[in-house]
Amino acid sequence: MFEYCTDPDTLSQFRWFSCFLTTGVHMSFYISFFKVLALLAITAPIALGFGFFGAMAARSPFLPLSWLGRGYIANVRGIPDIAFFLFFVIALDQAFEWARHKIKCPDWDQPIRQGSDFIVCKAAKLPLGTSPEWMHESYGFFLATITFALVFGAFAASVLYGGMRAVPHAQIETAEAYGMSPRQTFWRIIVPQMWVYALPGLSNLWMVLIKATPLLFLLGIEDIVYWARELGGTKTSKFTAYPHGDWRMWYFLFLLVFYLAFTRVSEISLEKLMVRLTHGQATSGGEAQRKAAA
Amino acid sequence: MSCFQTIQDYGLRSIGIGERLLPRENFTLCEHFTLIGSGMIWNIYFAVIALLTGFIFATILAVAKGSANPIIRKPAEWFIFLFRGSPLFIQFFFAYFLFLNLKGIYPIFDPFTAAWLGALIVLFLNTSAYTGEIFYGALRSIPKGDTDAANAYGMTGWPRFRRIIWPTMLRLAWPAYTNEAIFLFHATTLVYFSSFPAWRQKGDALYYANYFADKTFNPFIPYPILAMYFVIFTLAIITLFGAINKRLNRHLPEENRAKLRIRPNLIR
Numbered sequence: 001m002f003e004y005c006t007d008p009d010t011l012s013q014f015r016w017f018s019c020f021l022t023t024g025v026h027m028s029f030y031i032s033f034f035k036v037l038a039l040l041a042i043t044a045p046i047a048l049g050f051g052f053f054g055a056m057a058a059r060s061p062f063l064p065l066s067w068l069g070r071g072y073i074a075n076v077r078g079i080p081d082i083a084f085f086l087f088f089v090i091a092l093d094q095a096f097e098w099a100r101h102k103i104k105c106p107d108w109d110q111p112i113r114q115g116s117d118f119i120v121c122k123a124a125k126l127p128l129g130t131s132p133e134w135m136h137e138s139y140g141f142f143l144a145t146i147t148f149a150l151v152f153g154a155f156a157a158s159v160l161y162g163g164m165r166a167v168p169h170a171q172i173e174t175a176e177a178y179g180m181s182p183r184q185t186f187w188r189i190i191v192p193q194m195w196v197y198a199l200p201g202l203s204n205l206w207m208v209l210i211k212a213t214p215l216l217f218l219l220g221i222e223d224i225v226y227w228a229r230e231l232g233g234t235k236t237s238k239f240t241a242y243p244h245g246d247w248r249m250w251y252f253l254f255l256l257v258f259y260l261a262f263t264r265v266s267e268i269s270l271e272k273l274m275v276r277l278t279h280g281q282a283t284s285g286g287e288a289q290r291k292a293a294a
Numbered sequence: 295m296s297c298f299q300t301i302q303d304y305g306l307r308s309i310g311i312g313e314r315l316l317p318r319e320n321f322t323l324c325e326h327f328t329l330i331g332s333g334m335i336w337n338i339y340f341a342v343i344a345l346l347t348g349f350i351f352a353t354i355l356a357v358a359k360g361s362a363n364p365i366i367r368k369p370a371e372w373f374i375f376l377f378r379g380s381p382l383f384i385q386f387f388f389a390y391f392l393f394l395n396l397k398g399i400y401p402i403f404d405p406f407t408a409a410w411l412g413a414l415i416v417l418f419l420n421t422s423a424y425t426g427e428i429f430y431g432a433l434r435s436i437p438k439g440d441t442d443a444a445n446a447y448g449m450t451g452w453p454r455f456r457r458i459i460w461p462t463m464l465r466l467a468w469p470a471y472t473n474e475a476i477f478l479f480h481a482t483t484l485v486y487f488s489s490f491p492a493w494r495q496k497g498d499a500l501y502y503a504n505y506f507a508d509k510t511f512n513p514f515i516p517y518p519i520l521a522m523y524f525v526i527f528t529l530a531i532i533t534l535f536g537a538i539n540k541r542l543n544r545h546l547p548e549e550n551r552a553k554l555r556i557r558p559n560l561i562r
Contacts, residue, residue: 083503246395249392
């Protein structure tokens with residue numbers, strides 16, 4: 001990147017690091033940090049949406065819907081999340097291909113599962129074999145996003161469900177006394193009030209989501225873990241101009257520090273948000289604030 | 295091949311007893327159940343040892359974090375922050391490569407690069423940090439009356455801690471600690487996906503489930519089986535911890551007892 005990097009003498013100097021850390025592959029490493037941030041930015045609202053529907057379903061008076069919601073919430077309690085990740089990536093991929101296969105090739109007569117193969121017609125392949133490289137990468141990223149949203153949606157659902165139940169019962173009774181229908185009670189009384197009760201759980205969920213991002217690596221995305229392994233390993237020395245020993249430990253130390261800083265910053269800003277939201281609320285937090293001010 | 299034969303061959307495959315070669319094709323349901331179940335041995339091993347050792351260290355950490363002396367308090371605070379603030383997955387990677395480097399210098403670190411010891415140490419430190427924070431929270435919410443009563447009886451130092459503070463701390467922390475135990479148990483599935491090699495294909499339950507899913511390209515059989523095993527063991531944990539919770543609360547009137555509430559927001 002810099003001009004002095006072409007000079008072999010720099011190898012023995014400290015300046016060498018500035019050359020090493022700006023190589024093309026390192027740039028991919030830095031870009032992968034943005035991938036993680038993008039995943040967080042996209043997944044968090046979708047997961048919240050899933051969570052909201054999950055919680056609504058769990059509260060539903062219609063029994064099968066309620067079971068569906070409760071089942072969705074209960075599953076994550078008993079099963080490791082990583083199993084979900086590994087499962088959904090293949091399952092979603094196959095579900096999409098199967099659906100496209102049914103639509104695009106109705107006259108296909110062979111079974112889709114032949115032994116250990118999953119065969120769909122060429123037009124149903126996702127992404128198409130002819131599509132450019134970026135399509136393949138973004139399809140992988142898309143699958144990863146949905147998987148994250150599904151898993152964390154269940155977590156969000158349980159938090160929101162708890163929040164909805166924490167709304168004081170007197171409020172709901174009052175709404176009924178005013179003649180509000182269940183739907184009105186839900187949208188006008190419960191939903192506006194539940195956020196304060198749900199926020200501690202949701203901020204915890206955000207931390208958990210940050211700490212789950214390295215699992216992207218398992219979903220086949222070239223994320224920071226992937227690059228840290230690639231760049232730190234000795235075998236890459238052939239392809240870069242700068243041979244070095246096994247430095248994976250240092251790369252992972254860097255990731256460790258990155259995550260520590262990230263969670264710390266989130267923690268501080270969420271605490272500030274909580275202080276603002278509890279201001280003037282009829283909760284013990286709000287009460288403590290009032291007393292501190294007085 | 296009968297199912298009984300399969301169980302004989304693969305029931306203890308994950309610890310290296312039985313058939314050496316894994317099945318390669320025409321997988322039967324029985325093989326799925328047996329191998330994945332055999333992998334559960336590792337999950338239970340990691341969870342039990344990490345929880346037992348972590349429990350002791352967490353108590354020390356919690357007391358240290360609650361200490362008034364900054365020389366004792368600061369290291370405990372930093373330790374807890376370090377392990378709670380970073381992903382377990384990254385901790386595994388870092389520890390593995392750290393041990394790998396150390397092994398190059400001191401051959402004594404050789405067993406540390408194997409999952410049974412290396413990953414166990416990471417899990418132990420990780421659960422200590424999480425549990426330490428839970429216990430610290432419980433220490434701070436011990437009713438003032440309890441300590442006052444202990445003081446009035448002339449109890450100080452170790453007897454006061456052993457007979458009054460520690461049991462109350464446990465009682466208050468137990469519902470949260472049950473969650474922690476469940477999620478530590480779930481976290482054990484990460485071990486073989488984070489650089490720690492499965493030597494001679496001796497892996498945990500998820501390792502075998504993933505093996506089947508890769509070979510058959512059909513995730514709908516192995517993962518639900520894995521899920522079933524985990525649900526069963528999670529229920530077992532809840533039952534066991536519930537019984538302990540009952541014992542810890544046995545001196546209290548019924549309505550004051552802490553209920554076990556399983557909250558799922560605790561992945562690492």
